[in-house]
Amino acid sequence: MIGIDTIIQGVLLGGLYALFASGLSLIFGIMRLVNLAHGDLIVFAGYLILVGVSVFGLNPFLSALIAAPLMFGVGWVLQLAVLNRVLGHNILPPLLVTFGLSVILQNLLLETFSADSQRIPVGVLETASVDIGVTSLGLLPLLTFGSAIAVILILNWIFYRTALGRAFRAVSDDPTTASLMGIKPNRIFALATGLALVIVTIAALYLGMRANFDPTTGPARLLYAFEAVIIGGLGNLWGTLIGGMIIGVSQTVGAALNPEWQILAGHVAFLIVLLIRPRGLMPKQ
Numbered sequence: 001m002i003g004i005d006t007i008i009q010g011v012l013l014g015g016l017y018a019l020f021a022s023g024l025s026l027i028f029g030i031m032r033l034v035n036l037a038h039g040d041l042i043v044f045a046g047y048l049i050l051v052g053v054s055v056f057g058l059n060p061f062l063s064a065l066i067a068a069p070l071m072f073g074v075g076w077v078l079q080l081a082v083l084n085r086v087l088g089h090n091i092l093p094p095l096l097v098t099f100g101l102s103v104i105l106q107n108l109l110l111e112t113f114s115a116d117s118q119r120i121p122v123g124v125l126e127t128a129s130v131d132i133g134v135t136s137l138g139l140l141p142l143l144t145f146g147s148a149i150a151v152i153l154i155l156n157w158i159f160y161r162t163a164l165g166r167a168f169r170a171v172s173d174d175p176t177t178a179s180l181m182g183i184k185p186n187r188i189f190a191l192a193t194g195l196a197l198v199i200v201t202i203a204a205l206y207l208g209m210r211a212n213f214d215p216t217t218g219p220a221r222l223l224y225a226f227e228a229v230i231i232g233g234l235g236n237l238w239g240t241l242i243g244g245m246i247i248g249v250s251q252t253v254g255a256a257l258n259p260e261w262q263i264l265a266g267h268v269a270f271l272i273v274l275l276i277r278p279r280g281l282m283p284k285q
Contacts, residue, residue, distance in 0.1 A: 005134070006252050013251065015146075015147070015149070017245075017248055018152070038098075039219050044204075068201045075197035079189050115214055125139060144206040170183055203221075227247055227266070242282065250268070
């Protein structure tokens with residue numbers, strides 16, 4: 001029997017998928033760049049956080065705080081040195097480059113950390129819960145969902161209330177005209193990728209605290225991110241959250257009916273939405 005607890009757990013799981021998808025949506029919305037290495041960058045950030053926790057004995061949140069500017073730097077350099085060179089009307093070069101980056105990251109992590117599954121230890125937080133009467137909610141899933149909402153609120157504030165956001169929108173609409181107005185599109189693109197990888201670090205923190213990960217788990221995270229972005233509507237951050245929630249609820253309901261259906265149910269929900277609304281539920285106009 002599907003109960004309210006199943007639905008709530010699915011909604012909270014959707015927060016994690018929204019974190020996976022927000023950085024991907026940000027990059028696509030500004031540059032029309034499909035980053036096939038996005039999932040592997042999440043795993044890479046997860047290992048950076050794990051090193052801070054296991055080698056230096058840091059709290060996971062402090063380790064993520066230190067990893068975030070490092071990931072921003074990775075994004076900045078990656079965009080300036082590689083991705084800006086392949087941007088254009090042809091989407092094939094960025095796809096090939098980011099696919100190659102995905103392969104490189106996976107092999108680098110395999111050589112460095114081996115194929116063993118890892119998890120970021122969080123102590124009592126892993127089992128802590130909040131009683132809301134009808135059910136008990138895990139504190140970690142609540143933190144994940146709250147962080148997803150906070151990330152989307154901050155991104156929307158940046159986009160619509162700051163000079164950087166105006167620059168993002170300008171280069172997204174017409175980079176040539178924006179450059180004539182004194183904006184340097186290449187640097188704005190680098191800032192966008194750096195910001196996206198900060199979000200990736202937050203996603204990696206919660207992924208590592210909630211589930212095991214290894215160097216080959218990136219493509220699955222990328223798939224969930226793609227599905228959440230497409231369900232919600234390309235370029236719509238709140239739609240991305242709704243897309244993540246739909247996938248999360250579908251998976252928990254599928255698991256309640258039959259544990260073997262958990263992953264399949266999420267993909268079926270994605271296909272149903274795609275058939276009914278090919279542009280997503282809340283496409284950016």
